[in-house]
Amino acid sequence: MFALVDVNNMYVSCERVFRPALNGKPVVVLSNNDGACIARSNEAKDLGVRMAQPWFEVRHLERSAGLIALSANFELYGDMSSRMMTLAAEYAPRQEVYSIDECFLDFDGVPGDLIGIGRDLRRKVLQWTGLPTSVGIAATKTLAKLANHVAKTADRKPGTYPREFAQVCDLSRLSAGQLEQIMQSTEVGAVWGVGRKTSARLNEGGIRNVLDLVRADVSALRKQFSVVLEKTLLELRGTGCMEVDDAPAGNQQIMCSRSFGQPITDLAVMTQAVSDFASRVTEKLRAQRSVARSVHVFFNTSAYRKHDRQHAPAITTPLARPTADTRFVIAAAVRAVEALFRPEFNYVKAGVMLTDLQPEGREQGELDLFDAEPEPPPNGTDRPGLMTAIDALNQRFGRDAVTLASATRPHQRSTHASRQERRSPRYTTRLAEVARAKA
DNA sequence: TCTGGGGTCCTAGGACCC
DNA sequence: TCTGGGGTCCTAGGACCC
Numbered sequence: 126m127f128a129l130v131d132v133n134n135m136y137v138s139c140e141r142v143f144r145p146a147l148n149g150k151p152v153v154v155l156s157n158n159d160g161a162c163i164a165r166s167n168e169a170k171d172l173g174v175r176m177a178q179p180w181f182e183v184r185h186l187e188r189s190a191g192l193i194a195l196s197a198n199f200e201l202y203g204d205m206s207s208r209m210m211t212l213a214a215e216y217a218p219r220q221e222v223y224s225i226d227e228c229f230l231d232f233d234g235v236p237g238d239l240i241g242i243g244r245d246l247r248r249k250v251l252q253w254t255g256l257p258t259s260v261g262i263a264a265t266k267t268l269a270k271l272a273n274h275v276a277k278t279a280d281r282k283p284g285t286y287p288r289e290f291a292q293v294c295d296l297s298r299l300s301a302g303q304l305e306q307i308m309q310s311t312e313v314g315a316v317w318g319v320g321r322k323t324s325a326r327l328n329e330g331g332i333r334n335v336l337d338l339v340r341a342d343v344s345a346l347r348k349q350f351s352v353v354l355e356k357t358l359l360e361l362r363g364t365g366c367m368e369v370d371d372a373p374a375g376n377q378q379i380m381c382s383r384s385f386g387q388p389i390t391d392l393a394v395m396t397q398a399v400s401d402f403a404s405r406v407t408e409k410l411r412a413q414r415s416v417a418r419s420v421h422v423f424f425n426t427s428a429y430r431k432h433d434r435q436h437a438p439a440i441t442t443p444l445a446r447p448t449a450d451t452r453f454v455i456a457a458a459v460r461a462v463e464a465l466f467r468p469e470f471n472y473v474k475a476g477v478m479l480t481d482l483q484p485e486g487r488e489q490g491e492l493d494l495f496d497a498e499p500e501p502p503p504n505g506t507d508r509p510g511l512m513t514a515i516d517a518l519n520q521r522f523g524r525d526a527v528t529l530a531s532a533t534r535p536h537q538r539s540t541h542a543s544r545q546e547r548r549s550p551r552y553t554t555r556l557a558e559v560a561r562a563k564a
Numbered sequence: 565t566c567t568g569g570g571g572t573c574c575t576a577g578g579a580c581c582c
Numbered sequence: 583t584c585t586g587g588g589g590t591c592c593t594a595g596g597a598c599c600c
Binding site: 155156157158159160161162163177178179180181182184197199224351352353376377378379380381382383384387427428429473474476544 | 571573
């Protein structure tokens with residue numbers, strides 16, 4: 126038996142913990158460049174704000190409806206997430222942290238009343254962190270996802286599902302008839318793994334709700350779609366095809382990319398921006414104790430700027446040997462920029478991706494005859510100790526406490542910085558920004 | 565004026581092998 | 583005129599997730 130625990134409107138809920146005045150108000154959290162809405166309170170959803178909707182399209186609601194917009198504060202959300210995950214983990218032998226705001230629990234071998242456990246978990250997370258969650262329980266992960274959807278929707282929109290399913294919903298305790306009733310009143314697009322394209326195609330074939338899907342022919346579906354949808358169908362029928370993965374391997378690729386506050390047409394500025402991204406992404410690489418063998422650099426113009434000529438170059442550069450040394454990654458990234466950059470275009474976004482990752486510590490065995498090829502190392506060799514020291518200092522004294530001389534000084538970053546005009550304090554991770562209590 | 569930033573998995577097709 | 587068949591590996595692109 127599985128549970129899916131999911132924070133309601135995660136980013137908005139994190140903000141509300143520290144600013145209770147936001148409760149009951151329409152609130153959105155904006156993406157990195159203050160460009161689009163990436164989280165919405167229920168009240169904002171009721172105003173019609175869509176997921177990923179551009180901010181300028183809904184900005185008028187600030188005046189007309191009291192909509193409040195905040196810049197994303199990922200440092201805060203990440204910290205709140207780990208608190209929530211720690212609490213949730215106590216309730217089951219195995220936990221899979223699936224995203225920043227949700228985790229699967231595997232109740233295998235846990236006796237007793239799972240609804241009671243779910244309610245207790247919910248109460249504790251709310252009391253200890255201030256975050257409201259929904260809990261879905263069922264025999265497979267896909268069904269647990271569905272149960273979570275029911276728990277959330279029953280709470281938010283009375284009348285869609287029976288009120289008793291709100292907040293914590295256990296599909297395994299329902300009769301076949303009750304389950305069919307729920308499946309029938311749920312659109313197929315709400316199923317985990319069925320996205321926009323697939324639901325459109327399913328609808329064309331007459332499959333509109335979850336019950337239609339459950340009753341469809343497996344082999345026909347597999348032929349017309351894929352093994353992915355076949356697995357989804359089996360899971361909806363109660364046949365488990367997925368396990369809880371409580372020790373996921375590190376990522377297979379790591380990326381850092383951003384939109385710019387203003388388009389970049391200057392090689393030096395682009396070089397600075399890409400160097401910064403290279404530095405950040407290599408930090409992430411070290412944090413998961415991996416090394417990379419290739420660096421992928423890309424940048425692009427904006428398809429929304431219809432009068433601009435479009436350009437989206439990208440190049441993957443193999444590194445002479447697997448490394449997590451920022452200096453080598455920056456060197457490769459800078460050469461890529463110099464090879465690709467064309468000043469006649471308005472670039473609005475760039476990124477650096479590290480690929481062909483492997484666990485650190487096996488690098489030596491990878492050398493071969495041709496690796497003598499000179500990767501231009503600023504000081505000759507990898508200096509893992511140097512990088513570890515930099516990471517430790519930044520961890521302790523704050524990001525950018527120590528950077529390479531080639532990196533942008535924080536005061537220069539405005540040349541390519543994202544807009545972030547509405548960010549809240551990082552209450553839980555920066556001593557200078559903790560909440561103040563008024564006398 | 566202004567349109568997110570990450571990730572995963574699967575499939576199809578080409579290069580290459582014997 | 584007729585131009586193998588089976589396998590692997592790699593890459594690009596698409597669909598999905600949050």
